[in-house]
Amino acid sequence: MAKSKKTIGSSITNPEKTTPLTIEDREWELRAENAKKTFFQIKTLDDKYFPFTDYEVKNENNTRYSVEIRSLNKNINSCNCPDFKVNTLSTCKHIQGVLNFIIKQGKRKFKTFAKNGSNRTEIYLNPRQNEAHVAWPENSEMQLSVRSFLAPYISVSQTQLTDPLMGTASLENALKELDQENTSKIRLSQHLIEWKSEQQLIENLEYDRIQFLDDVKAGKRSLQMLSCSLFPYQEEGMLHLAFQGRAILADEMGLGKTIQAIAACELLRRINRAKKVLVVTPASLKGEWDEQIARFTGLPTLIVTGTKAERMKCYQKEAFFYLVNYEQVRTDYADIQTLLHPDILILDEAQRVKNWQTKTAWSVKQLKTPYAFLLSGTPIENRIDEIYSIMQVIDPKILGPLFKFQLDFYSFDEQGKAKGLKNLNILHQKLQKVVLRRKKKDVEEQLPERTIKNYLVEMGSEQNVRYAAFSDQVTKLLHILKKRPLNPEESKKLQRLLACMRMVADTPYILDDTCRECPKLIELEEILASFSMEKDSKIIIFSEWERMLFLVRELAKKMGFSFAWHTGSVSQEQRREDIKRFKEDPNCRLFLTTDSGSTGLNLQVASVVINLDLPWNPAKLEQRIARAWRKNQSRVVQVINLISENTIEQRMLSTLAMKQAVADAVLDAMNDLSEMPLPSASRQEFIEKLEQLTSMNDTYNISTKTIKANPEHIMEDILARHSDRIHLLEAHQEKMVVVVDKKDPVIQQSLVEATNSSVEVLDYESYMTIKRLAEAGVIEFKDDNKQVLFQSHLIKAEQRIHQQKKLEYATLLYKDAERKLKLVLLLRSGDFVLESLPTAQEVFQKGIETLKAIEQPDDAGMFKLKELQNDHQKSDLFIDALSSWMDKINTTLAQYALGM
Secondary structure: OOOOOOOHHHOOOOOOOOOOOOHHHHHHHHHHHHHHHOOOEEEEOOHHHOOOOEEEEEOOOOOEEEEEOOOOOOOOOEEOOHHHHHHOOOOOHHHHHHHHHHHOOOHHHHHHHHHHOOOOEEEEEEOOOOEEEEEOOOOHHHHHHHHHHHHHHEOOOOOEEOOHHHHHHHHHHHHHHOOHHHHOOEEEOHHHHHHHHHHHHHHHHHHHHHHHHHHHHOOOOOOOOOOOOOOHHHHHHHHHHHHHOEEEEOOOOOOOHHHHHHHHHHHHHHOOOOOOEEEEEOHHHHHHHHHHHHHHOOOOEEEOOOOHHHHHHHHOOOOOEEEEEHHHHHHHHHHHHHHHOOOEEEEEOHHHHOOOOOHHHHHHOOOOOOEEEEEOOOOOOOOOHHHHHHHHHHOOOOOOOHHHHHHHHEEEOOOOOEEEEOOHHHHHHHHHOOEEOOOHHHHHHHOOOEEEEEEEEOOOHHHHHHHHHHHHHHHHHHHHHHHOOOOHHHHHHHHHHHHHHHHHHHOHHHOOOOOOOOHHHHHHHHHHHHHOOOOOOOEEEEOOOHHHHHHHHHHHHHHOOEEEEEOOOOOHHHHHHHHHHHHHOOOEEEEEEOHHHOOOOOOOOOOEEEEOOOOOOHHHHHHHHOOOOOOOOOOOEEEEEEEEOOOHHHHHHHHHOOHHHHHHHHHHHHOOHHHOOOOHHHHHHHHHHHHHHHOHHHHOOOOOOOOOOOHHHHHHHHHHHOOOOEEEEEEOOOOEEEEEOOOOHHHHHHHHHHHOOOEEEEEHHHHHHHHHHHHOOOOOOOOOOOEEEEEOHHHHHHHHHHHHHHHHHHHHHHHHHHHHHHHHHHHHHOOOHHHHHHHHHHHHHHHHHHHHHOOOOOOHHHHHHHHHOOOHHHHHHHHHHHHHHHHHHHHHHHHHHHHO
16 A cells, blocks of 8 residues: 655655555654654754754753754754664654654744755765765755855765765865855754764774784784783784774683783773773672783772762773773763763673663663773673674664664564574674684683682672671670680680671571572572573582572572582482582583582583682682692683672682681681680781771771770770670760660769760660651751761661661652653643643652752752742743752762662
């Protein structure tokens, strides 16, 4: 069925199509329909040439795009959005939205504009052919001088530039010298200039590659970029990344993708192509990146952490490498682009953006950099759509629009459901230039015997609370130890507490089967998924605790991994059967074991060792690794350590690196404290090592001039005397506040003696009552620069619960205000500005209540809104300011949540 020819302004059909509907027609109409459903904020950037001018279009995600309108009845308009650059339809929903905006100015005007056309000569990019086209105005007599000026740059047919790249550059320079009158008659598309810059970068890279390799051949430069030598295959990977510019390194896990990317960055730095590198990585690998960069380059590196405000400061500091995690990019992508403006983007574990529908993938794709290195051993895990999403970061034009990609590489049944894949050889050819992949078997003669990778994993909220409870008790024993040697009972208690801290760092489930919180398990799932495609990889998974392995066993079943089980509770006969099955059955890929499997076993069929926790003794760690890394091992062994961040585990890393002598002197002594000789020097050394492991020396390094005695010494004395009864110590200007479990005259007198100053003792229940009264506004606390010297886990937990409740209430208020704001904006878009004002006032009031709920002070935005809210002549300004203020409140809520 033929379709009637309609104008673009109708936003229904492609005006140049009169044939039956094709897939391109349906995609055109889909964008037209999306434009109708989407709320755009559209701003004309130059009214002088309306409607044939530039527009700024802000979508529902507050992302801004540039639209250039040249015609109302031809497909020669353009947009800088990703969809327009790829879809080859010569339209997008933003262009359709602007055309709808123009037609709303009046249909009669629209027809007149369409008939007369632009009165300027339009030079623009045709995205289908990558050609620079020329569109002349209807009244060509007025353009004689322009034709004469453009003659050296355009083809004989006068429809396009003879050389899109050099012609655009030359014309851009010539226009700067042209007089004002003639310049106003020509519009050189900004999108064409942007395309020219992209193409110029590609040409520059090829020139740099040839020049660099010539210099290496002549002995003027070296491939030695780092403090260590790269293997030949790693040099190839470095050159691939650096001179492809936007590329994927898809080597199998264990081949050193990180070091190749670091080397490529250093290469580009040396040839003056890069000054800032943004590394986006899973949070657990930020520490690993920092360590590798420091080890091999010494270049300044900044790990971005903290609240939103603190991260904003990080992006403005000077460094070469900036390390962020994917979660930070979700909220910070616009600020990263504005404040940091990196030259190179590195995505580690780039399969994190394999799902193009996720907020994470969308946010990462908003980052615009000249160079992009994507590192992933598994760029395709389940569907070929995953490589499509990843390639959008590299160059979306390589695989084209999604609808064409699916038609090219999927086969469909009569109902339109995908039934299989096709043309995979063509897909491989399309990817070949930008994707470099090597397997271990391809380069095994170049590999080292083993590699080690540490994943730092952030603990969960309940895990943190329980860890803090044990840490508090260790703190009290440590302060006793500073006063005197521990008795046998106290020594045993210290050993138990340190063991409990290590267990909880894995998961509270080891001690309490009602709490299954285990972030390490989530990280392990990601790691196992990365090995799922490597069918010949066998993996040994160690934990000191069998209950940790229970959770791993459940995960293995869920993921479909067959496994062997080797713990002390298994009979010798069953152990032998499982060992045999792991060695001989290719489908049995996991060996789950406690340290009962760390000695005597020959398991070199495995090439991966994963330590879910670290043993005290480095010799035991070596015994674990030696199950796979031993004589007759023909492959490189990968060692992966999962370490809970900011815990005793992380601090054990440096201790484990000190070899056996230090372990014997410090850690083995810890096993029997009751009989350890404690002359002052030895005891002091042990205290320092214990502080290093538990980080107590950082927590209590507090000083103040407002208390006569040293508050740190006061705190130590109080905790030494009453270690099991203290919940809170606060130093005020003239008074110490101490919260105890139960108040009694004996402890009151003891505390007065310890402080030698005025002391206020409260029992826990009374303190919490006062806190509740203060929160209700019945009483008010005086802020006199108090110093919090010690808090028990109960106090910390109460604070977190209270903050969470405030955040939940504030979020409810904000969501209600946000819903009303959408109504305000909708009414205004229909020219019902005055009618929207009562609702806008409600939004303003809800915003104020939201900030009060989380105890945020008044800000400049609030005062500005108060000035505008009753001036009806400034209603539009009020609504715009209100919308911006609400965005700021949303950011404030996010900062509050991060700071909890």
